Amino acid sequence: MIQEHPAIQRYLRALNSELQRVPNASRETIIDDVRAHVADAVDAGREPDEVLAALGSPKDVARDAREQFGISADPSRQDNPADRASRMLHRAAVILAVVTAVFVAFILPSYATEEGGVSSDSTGSTLQTATGLFEQYGLGVALLPLVPALLALLPLLSGSLRLPVSWLGAVLVTGFSIVAGLSIGGFFVPLALLMWTAVLVPLWIRRGASPVVGRSWRIVGALLMVAPALLGIGGALTGTFLDPGAPFWIVTILAIGVSVLFALRVRFIDVTVGVLGVAIMGLAVFDAGLLVLAVWWGGGLWLVIGLSAVAARRSTAGR
Protein backbone atom coordinates (compact mmCIF):
# COMPACT_ATOMS: atom_id res chain seq x y z
CA MET A 1 0.00 0.00 0.00
CA ILE A 2 1.43 3.36 -0.97
CA GLN A 3 1.66 6.32 1.37
CA GLU A 4 -1.42 8.49 0.87
CA HIS A 5 -0.59 11.78 -0.84
CA PRO A 6 -1.45 14.92 1.26
CA ALA A 7 -3.68 16.21 -1.55
CA ILE A 8 -5.57 12.91 -1.51
CA GLN A 9 -6.01 13.08 2.25
CA ARG A 10 -7.28 16.66 1.93
CA TYR A 11 -9.69 15.64 -0.80
CA LEU A 12 -11.11 12.71 1.21
CA ARG A 13 -11.47 14.84 4.34
CA ALA A 14 -13.28 17.53 2.39
CA LEU A 15 -15.51 14.93 0.74
CA ASN A 16 -16.34 13.39 4.11
CA SER A 17 -17.47 16.70 5.55
CA GLU A 18 -19.40 17.63 2.39
CA LEU A 19 -21.23 14.30 2.62
CA GLN A 20 -22.34 14.91 6.24
CA ARG A 21 -26.03 14.61 5.47
CA VAL A 22 -25.81 11.48 3.33
CA PRO A 23 -26.83 8.31 5.26
CA ASN A 24 -23.82 6.92 7.14
CA ALA A 25 -23.49 3.57 5.42
CA SER A 26 -23.66 5.16 1.97
CA ARG A 27 -21.22 7.89 2.94
CA GLU A 28 -18.72 5.27 4.08
CA THR A 29 -19.16 3.34 0.84
CA ILE A 30 -18.63 6.44 -1.29
CA ILE A 31 -15.51 7.49 0.63
CA ASP A 32 -14.08 3.95 0.50
CA ASP A 33 -14.75 3.68 -3.23
CA VAL A 34 -13.23 7.07 -4.00
CA ARG A 35 -10.16 6.23 -1.90
CA ALA A 36 -9.77 2.89 -3.74
CA HIS A 37 -10.33 4.62 -7.11
CA VAL A 38 -7.52 7.09 -6.43
CA ALA A 39 -5.17 4.41 -5.09
CA ASP A 40 -5.83 2.14 -8.10
CA ALA A 41 -5.39 5.02 -10.55
CA VAL A 42 -2.12 6.14 -8.94
CA ASP A 43 -0.91 2.52 -8.99
CA ALA A 44 -1.67 2.49 -12.69
CA GLY A 45 0.72 5.43 -13.12
CA ARG A 46 -1.59 8.44 -13.11
CA GLU A 47 -0.68 11.62 -11.22
CA PRO A 48 -2.64 12.12 -7.95
CA ASP A 49 -3.58 15.70 -8.85
CA GLU A 50 -4.84 14.67 -12.26
CA VAL A 51 -6.88 11.80 -10.77
CA LEU A 52 -8.50 14.14 -8.24
CA ALA A 53 -9.27 16.72 -10.93
CA ALA A 54 -10.95 14.02 -13.07
CA LEU A 55 -13.14 13.05 -10.10
CA GLY A 56 -14.53 16.57 -9.84
CA SER A 57 -14.50 18.69 -6.70
CA PRO A 58 -15.72 17.24 -3.37
CA LYS A 59 -18.57 19.75 -3.55
CA ASP A 60 -19.67 18.40 -6.95
CA VAL A 61 -19.49 14.78 -5.80
CA ALA A 62 -21.49 15.70 -2.69
CA ARG A 63 -24.08 17.50 -4.84
CA ASP A 64 -24.42 14.34 -6.94
CA ALA A 65 -24.81 12.31 -3.76
CA ARG A 66 -27.52 14.63 -2.42
CA GLU A 67 -29.37 14.35 -5.74
CA GLN A 68 -29.08 10.56 -5.68
CA PHE A 69 -30.42 10.32 -2.14
CA GLY A 70 -33.04 13.04 -2.49
CA ILE A 71 -31.53 15.25 0.20
CA SER A 72 -32.33 18.94 -0.04
CA ALA A 73 -29.43 21.38 -0.33
CA ASP A 74 -30.69 23.33 2.69
CA PRO A 75 -28.91 21.98 5.78
CA SER A 76 -31.60 23.20 8.20
CA ARG A 77 -34.32 21.09 6.62
CA GLN A 78 -32.65 17.74 6.95
CA ASP A 79 -30.43 16.70 9.80
CA ASN A 80 -28.29 13.68 10.26
CA PRO A 81 -29.23 10.60 12.30
CA ALA A 82 -26.49 11.20 14.87
CA ASP A 83 -27.99 14.59 15.76
CA ARG A 84 -31.47 13.09 15.96
CA ALA A 85 -30.31 10.37 18.35
CA SER A 86 -28.37 12.88 20.41
CA ARG A 87 -31.41 15.16 20.73
CA MET A 88 -33.73 12.31 21.63
CA LEU A 89 -31.42 10.94 24.35
CA HIS A 90 -30.72 14.37 25.79
CA ARG A 91 -34.44 15.16 25.96
CA ALA A 92 -34.99 11.87 27.77
CA ALA A 93 -32.11 12.80 30.10
CA VAL A 94 -33.76 16.13 30.95
CA ILE A 95 -37.02 14.35 31.82
CA LEU A 96 -35.23 11.72 33.89
CA ALA A 97 -33.21 14.45 35.64
CA VAL A 98 -36.32 16.38 36.60
CA VAL A 99 -38.15 13.24 37.77
CA THR A 100 -35.09 12.23 39.80
CA ALA A 101 -34.86 15.71 41.33
CA VAL A 102 -38.54 15.73 42.30
CA PHE A 103 -38.24 12.22 43.72
CA VAL A 104 -35.16 13.09 45.74
CA ALA A 105 -36.39 16.47 46.96
CA PHE A 106 -40.05 15.85 47.70
CA ILE A 107 -40.84 12.15 47.92
CA LEU A 108 -37.75 10.39 49.20
CA PRO A 109 -37.39 10.60 52.98
CA SER A 110 -34.11 12.35 53.68
CA TYR A 111 -31.49 9.99 54.98
CA ALA A 112 -30.42 12.11 57.93
CA THR A 113 -33.93 12.12 59.34
CA GLU A 114 -34.37 8.47 58.64
CA GLU A 115 -31.41 7.63 60.84
CA GLY A 116 -32.76 9.89 63.55
CA GLY A 117 -36.12 8.22 63.14
CA VAL A 118 -34.65 4.81 63.71
CA SER A 119 -33.12 5.79 67.01
CA SER A 120 -36.08 7.69 68.32
CA ASP A 121 -38.86 5.50 67.07
CA SER A 122 -39.03 2.09 68.63
CA THR A 123 -41.71 0.87 66.24
CA GLY A 124 -39.23 1.18 63.37
CA SER A 125 -41.71 2.99 61.15
CA THR A 126 -39.00 5.21 59.82
CA LEU A 127 -40.82 6.16 56.67
CA GLN A 128 -43.59 7.83 58.61
CA THR A 129 -41.34 9.94 60.77
CA ALA A 130 -38.96 10.86 57.95
CA THR A 131 -39.40 14.05 56.00
CA GLY A 132 -38.27 14.99 52.54
CA LEU A 133 -35.43 17.36 51.72
CA PHE A 134 -37.95 20.08 50.99
CA GLU A 135 -39.73 19.81 54.34
CA GLN A 136 -36.49 19.59 56.20
CA TYR A 137 -34.29 22.17 54.58
CA GLY A 138 -36.61 24.38 52.56
CA LEU A 139 -36.81 25.27 48.91
CA GLY A 140 -33.17 26.31 48.45
CA VAL A 141 -31.79 22.87 49.20
CA ALA A 142 -34.68 21.18 47.43
CA LEU A 143 -33.64 22.95 44.22
CA LEU A 144 -30.06 21.61 44.41
CA PRO A 145 -31.00 18.26 42.84
CA LEU A 146 -32.17 20.24 39.80
CA VAL A 147 -28.56 21.11 38.95
CA PRO A 148 -28.10 17.79 37.05
CA ALA A 149 -31.29 18.62 35.12
CA LEU A 150 -29.62 21.84 34.04
CA LEU A 151 -26.52 19.89 32.98
CA ALA A 152 -28.74 17.54 30.97
CA LEU A 153 -30.48 20.49 29.33
CA LEU A 154 -27.34 22.43 28.35
CA PRO A 155 -26.29 20.19 25.40
CA LEU A 156 -29.69 20.82 23.79
CA LEU A 157 -29.04 24.56 23.89
CA SER A 158 -25.40 24.63 22.87
CA GLY A 159 -25.68 24.14 19.11
CA SER A 160 -22.36 23.29 17.54
CA LEU A 161 -20.77 22.89 20.98
CA ARG A 162 -23.15 20.08 21.86
CA LEU A 163 -20.54 17.34 21.82
CA PRO A 164 -18.08 18.87 24.34
CA VAL A 165 -20.97 20.08 26.51
CA SER A 166 -22.46 16.55 26.50
CA TRP A 167 -19.14 15.07 27.57
CA LEU A 168 -18.77 17.65 30.35
CA GLY A 169 -22.34 17.06 31.58
CA ALA A 170 -21.87 13.28 31.63
CA VAL A 171 -18.59 13.63 33.56
CA LEU A 172 -20.06 16.09 36.09
CA VAL A 173 -23.22 14.07 36.77
CA THR A 174 -21.12 10.91 37.11
CA GLY A 175 -18.85 12.74 39.55
CA PHE A 176 -21.84 14.02 41.51
CA SER A 177 -23.43 10.59 41.76
CA ILE A 178 -20.16 9.17 43.12
CA VAL A 179 -19.19 12.03 45.46
CA ALA A 180 -22.72 12.29 46.89
CA GLY A 181 -23.16 8.53 46.54
CA LEU A 182 -23.89 7.95 50.20
CA SER A 183 -26.79 10.42 50.30
CA ILE A 184 -28.81 11.47 47.27
CA GLY A 185 -26.09 10.99 44.65
CA GLY A 186 -26.88 7.33 44.12
CA PHE A 187 -30.26 8.21 42.68
CA PHE A 188 -28.54 10.06 39.85
CA VAL A 189 -26.67 6.97 38.64
CA PRO A 190 -29.33 6.14 35.99
CA LEU A 191 -29.15 9.76 34.79
CA ALA A 192 -25.35 9.54 34.56
CA LEU A 193 -25.70 6.34 32.52
CA LEU A 194 -28.25 7.95 30.22
CA MET A 195 -26.01 10.98 29.68
CA TRP A 196 -23.15 8.68 28.69
CA THR A 197 -25.35 6.92 26.15
CA ALA A 198 -26.36 10.36 24.85
CA VAL A 199 -22.66 10.88 24.11
CA LEU A 200 -21.76 7.39 22.92
CA VAL A 201 -24.75 6.38 20.74
CA PRO A 202 -24.42 9.45 18.45
CA LEU A 203 -20.66 8.84 18.34
CA TRP A 204 -21.31 5.27 17.19
CA ILE A 205 -23.72 6.52 14.52
CA ARG A 206 -21.28 9.16 13.33
CA ARG A 207 -18.57 6.50 13.01
CA GLY A 208 -20.78 4.59 10.59
CA ALA A 209 -23.08 2.65 12.95
CA SER A 210 -20.98 -0.51 12.78
CA PRO A 211 -23.37 -3.49 13.05
CA VAL A 212 -20.75 -5.53 14.90
CA VAL A 213 -20.37 -2.89 17.61
CA GLY A 214 -24.17 -2.47 17.72
CA ARG A 215 -24.74 -6.20 18.19
CA SER A 216 -22.02 -6.38 20.87
CA TRP A 217 -23.62 -3.57 22.86
CA ARG A 218 -27.02 -5.19 22.51
CA ILE A 219 -25.66 -8.41 24.00
CA VAL A 220 -23.91 -6.50 26.81
CA GLY A 221 -27.24 -4.74 27.46
CA ALA A 222 -29.12 -8.05 27.57
CA LEU A 223 -26.56 -9.48 30.00
CA LEU A 224 -26.84 -6.44 32.27
CA MET A 225 -30.63 -6.68 32.16
CA VAL A 226 -30.63 -10.33 33.11
CA ALA A 227 -27.87 -10.08 35.74
CA PRO A 228 -30.13 -9.40 38.78
CA ALA A 229 -32.37 -12.34 37.85
CA LEU A 230 -29.36 -14.65 37.50
CA LEU A 231 -28.00 -13.49 40.86
CA GLY A 232 -31.40 -14.19 42.37
CA ILE A 233 -31.47 -17.71 40.93
CA GLY A 234 -27.93 -18.29 42.16
CA GLY A 235 -29.01 -17.18 45.60
CA ALA A 236 -32.07 -19.40 45.56
CA LEU A 237 -30.16 -22.48 44.40
CA THR A 238 -27.32 -22.14 46.88
CA GLY A 239 -29.72 -21.36 49.70
CA THR A 240 -28.42 -17.86 50.44
CA PHE A 241 -31.76 -16.51 49.37
CA LEU A 242 -34.18 -18.48 51.53
CA ASP A 243 -37.51 -19.68 50.22
CA PRO A 244 -38.19 -17.42 47.25
CA GLY A 245 -41.92 -17.36 46.57
CA ALA A 246 -43.82 -17.71 43.33
CA PRO A 247 -43.64 -13.94 42.57
CA PHE A 248 -39.85 -14.14 42.55
CA TRP A 249 -39.85 -16.94 39.99
CA ILE A 250 -42.45 -15.24 37.79
CA VAL A 251 -40.49 -11.97 37.74
CA THR A 252 -37.21 -13.81 37.17
CA ILE A 253 -38.54 -15.83 34.24
CA LEU A 254 -40.11 -12.71 32.72
CA ALA A 255 -36.82 -10.81 33.06
CA ILE A 256 -34.89 -13.62 31.39
CA GLY A 257 -37.47 -13.84 28.59
CA VAL A 258 -37.41 -10.10 27.90
CA SER A 259 -33.59 -10.06 27.95
CA VAL A 260 -33.43 -12.90 25.42
CA LEU A 261 -35.93 -11.15 23.14
CA PHE A 262 -33.87 -7.97 23.50
CA ALA A 263 -30.69 -9.79 22.49
CA LEU A 264 -32.58 -11.16 19.46
CA ARG A 265 -33.65 -7.61 18.49
CA VAL A 266 -37.33 -8.55 18.25
CA ARG A 267 -39.69 -5.85 17.02
CA PHE A 268 -40.90 -3.35 19.67
CA ILE A 269 -38.69 -4.99 22.32
CA ASP A 270 -36.59 -1.83 22.79
CA VAL A 271 -39.64 0.27 23.65
CA THR A 272 -40.95 -2.53 25.87
CA VAL A 273 -37.69 -2.62 27.82
CA GLY A 274 -37.76 1.16 28.29
CA VAL A 275 -41.38 1.13 29.47
CA LEU A 276 -40.68 -1.73 31.90
CA GLY A 277 -37.74 0.30 33.19
CA VAL A 278 -40.04 3.27 33.86
CA ALA A 279 -42.52 0.95 35.60
CA ILE A 280 -39.79 -0.49 37.83
CA MET A 281 -38.57 3.02 38.70
CA GLY A 282 -42.16 3.93 39.55
CA LEU A 283 -42.19 0.95 41.89
CA ALA A 284 -39.10 2.37 43.58
CA VAL A 285 -40.80 5.73 44.04
CA PHE A 286 -44.02 4.42 45.51
CA ASP A 287 -43.44 1.03 47.05
CA ALA A 288 -39.94 -0.30 47.46
CA GLY A 289 -39.21 -0.02 51.15
CA LEU A 290 -35.61 -0.66 52.06
CA LEU A 291 -34.56 -1.75 48.59
CA VAL A 292 -35.52 1.61 47.08
CA LEU A 293 -32.08 2.40 45.64
CA ALA A 294 -31.57 -1.09 44.18
CA VAL A 295 -34.98 -1.06 42.51
CA TRP A 296 -34.35 2.47 41.20
CA TRP A 297 -31.03 1.34 39.71
CA GLY A 298 -32.53 -1.78 38.16
CA GLY A 299 -35.39 0.17 36.57
CA GLY A 300 -32.98 2.92 35.50
CA LEU A 301 -30.71 0.37 33.85
CA TRP A 302 -33.62 -1.07 31.85
CA LEU A 303 -34.82 2.41 30.90
CA VAL A 304 -31.36 3.50 29.71
CA ILE A 305 -30.76 0.28 27.76
CA GLY A 306 -34.21 0.51 26.16
CA LEU A 307 -33.78 4.18 25.24
CA SER A 308 -30.31 3.76 23.76
CA ALA A 309 -31.54 0.79 21.70
CA VAL A 310 -34.49 2.85 20.43
CA ALA A 311 -32.16 5.73 19.50
CA ALA A 312 -29.73 3.37 17.77
CA ARG A 313 -32.44 1.50 15.89
CA ARG A 314 -34.18 4.67 14.70
CA SER A 315 -30.93 5.97 13.26
CA THR A 316 -30.30 2.79 11.30
CA ALA A 317 -33.91 2.27 10.21
CA GLY A 318 -34.44 1.51 6.53
CA ARG A 319 -31.10 -0.17 6.07
Added chain:
Amino acid sequence: MVSIMNEDEERIATNIRKGVLEFCVLGLLARREMYGLELANELVGRSLTASEGSLYPLLARLRDSGAVDTRWNAPDVGRARRYYTITARGHDQLRAFADVWRTIVPQVGALLQEES
Protein backbone atom coordinates in the same frame (compact mmCIF):
# COMPACT_ATOMS: atom_id res chain seq x y z
CA MET B 1 -18.18 30.66 -32.71
CA VAL B 2 -16.53 27.27 -32.38
CA SER B 3 -16.19 27.64 -28.61
CA ILE B 4 -19.91 28.46 -28.27
CA MET B 5 -20.79 25.34 -30.23
CA ASN B 6 -18.59 23.31 -27.90
CA GLU B 7 -20.23 24.79 -24.83
CA ASP B 8 -23.66 23.93 -26.21
CA GLU B 9 -22.56 20.44 -27.03
CA GLU B 10 -21.05 20.06 -23.59
CA ARG B 11 -24.28 21.15 -21.89
CA ILE B 12 -26.44 18.86 -24.06
CA ALA B 13 -24.09 15.92 -23.54
CA THR B 14 -24.06 16.49 -19.77
CA ASN B 15 -27.85 16.47 -19.59
CA ILE B 16 -28.26 13.34 -21.69
CA ARG B 17 -25.49 11.45 -19.91
CA LYS B 18 -27.07 12.30 -16.58
CA GLY B 19 -30.22 10.46 -17.58
CA VAL B 20 -28.53 7.35 -18.96
CA LEU B 21 -25.45 6.96 -16.73
CA GLU B 22 -27.31 4.70 -14.31
CA PHE B 23 -28.29 2.29 -17.09
CA CYS B 24 -24.86 2.39 -18.69
CA VAL B 25 -23.45 1.27 -15.34
CA LEU B 26 -26.04 -1.53 -15.13
CA GLY B 27 -25.27 -2.46 -18.73
CA LEU B 28 -21.54 -2.71 -18.03
CA LEU B 29 -22.17 -4.77 -14.92
CA ALA B 30 -24.48 -7.07 -16.88
CA ARG B 31 -21.40 -8.12 -18.87
CA ARG B 32 -19.21 -8.84 -15.87
CA GLU B 33 -18.60 -7.69 -12.30
CA MET B 34 -16.26 -4.73 -11.96
CA TYR B 35 -14.57 -2.62 -9.30
CA GLY B 36 -14.76 1.18 -9.13
CA LEU B 37 -11.85 2.26 -11.30
CA GLU B 38 -12.66 -0.36 -13.95
CA LEU B 39 -16.19 1.02 -14.25
CA ALA B 40 -14.91 4.61 -14.30
CA ASN B 41 -12.39 3.81 -17.04
CA GLU B 42 -15.02 2.07 -19.17
CA LEU B 43 -17.43 5.02 -18.82
CA VAL B 44 -14.77 7.63 -19.56
CA GLY B 45 -13.44 5.55 -22.49
CA ARG B 46 -16.92 5.54 -24.00
CA SER B 47 -17.41 9.27 -23.28
CA LEU B 48 -20.40 8.39 -21.11
CA THR B 49 -19.31 10.54 -18.19
CA ALA B 50 -17.18 13.63 -17.81
CA SER B 51 -16.69 13.62 -14.03
CA GLU B 52 -15.64 10.25 -12.68
CA GLY B 53 -16.66 11.29 -9.15
CA SER B 54 -20.37 11.12 -9.96
CA LEU B 55 -20.07 7.35 -10.39
CA TYR B 56 -19.70 6.62 -6.67
CA PRO B 57 -22.80 8.36 -5.29
CA LEU B 58 -24.70 6.60 -8.09
CA LEU B 59 -23.28 3.19 -7.11
CA ALA B 60 -24.13 3.84 -3.45
CA ARG B 61 -27.73 4.61 -4.38
CA LEU B 62 -27.99 1.60 -6.72
CA ARG B 63 -26.75 -0.61 -3.93
CA ASP B 64 -29.23 0.99 -1.51
CA SER B 65 -32.09 0.26 -3.90
CA GLY B 66 -30.91 -3.31 -4.50
CA ALA B 67 -30.10 -2.95 -8.21
CA VAL B 68 -26.46 -3.86 -7.61
CA ASP B 69 -24.68 -5.86 -4.96
CA THR B 70 -21.07 -5.84 -3.80
CA ARG B 71 -18.56 -8.39 -2.75
CA TRP B 72 -14.98 -8.12 -1.59
CA ASN B 73 -12.34 -9.83 -3.62
CA ALA B 74 -8.93 -10.19 -2.01
CA PRO B 75 -6.37 -11.49 -4.51
CA ASP B 76 -3.12 -13.10 -3.37
CA VAL B 77 -1.21 -10.11 -4.70
CA GLY B 78 -2.46 -6.52 -4.48
CA ARG B 79 -5.22 -4.90 -2.47
CA ALA B 80 -8.70 -6.18 -1.69
CA ARG B 81 -11.33 -4.60 -3.94
CA ARG B 82 -15.05 -4.04 -3.68
CA TYR B 83 -16.60 -5.54 -6.81
CA TYR B 84 -20.03 -4.50 -8.02
CA THR B 85 -22.42 -7.05 -9.49
CA ILE B 86 -25.87 -6.59 -11.01
CA THR B 87 -28.86 -8.15 -9.22
CA ALA B 88 -32.10 -9.55 -10.61
CA ARG B 89 -33.74 -6.23 -9.83
CA GLY B 90 -30.95 -4.46 -11.70
CA HIS B 91 -31.58 -6.68 -14.74
CA ASP B 92 -35.30 -5.80 -14.58
CA GLN B 93 -34.49 -2.10 -14.56
CA LEU B 94 -32.06 -2.50 -17.43
CA ARG B 95 -34.73 -4.32 -19.51
CA ALA B 96 -37.29 -1.61 -18.74
CA PHE B 97 -34.79 1.04 -19.82
CA ALA B 98 -33.98 -0.87 -23.01
CA ASP B 99 -37.70 -0.93 -23.97
CA VAL B 100 -38.01 2.83 -23.47
CA TRP B 101 -34.72 3.50 -25.26
CA ARG B 102 -35.75 1.45 -28.29
CA THR B 103 -38.91 3.51 -28.74
CA ILE B 104 -37.15 6.84 -28.29
CA VAL B 105 -34.03 6.39 -30.42
CA PRO B 106 -35.71 5.69 -33.80
CA GLN B 107 -38.18 8.53 -33.27
CA VAL B 108 -35.43 11.01 -32.46
CA GLY B 109 -33.38 9.63 -35.36
CA ALA B 110 -36.27 10.07 -37.78
CA LEU B 111 -36.79 13.68 -36.67
CA LEU B 112 -33.11 14.47 -37.03
CA GLN B 113 -33.06 12.98 -40.53
CA GLU B 114 -35.91 15.26 -41.58
CA GLU B 115 -34.01 18.20 -40.14
CA SER B 116 -30.81 17.54 -42.10
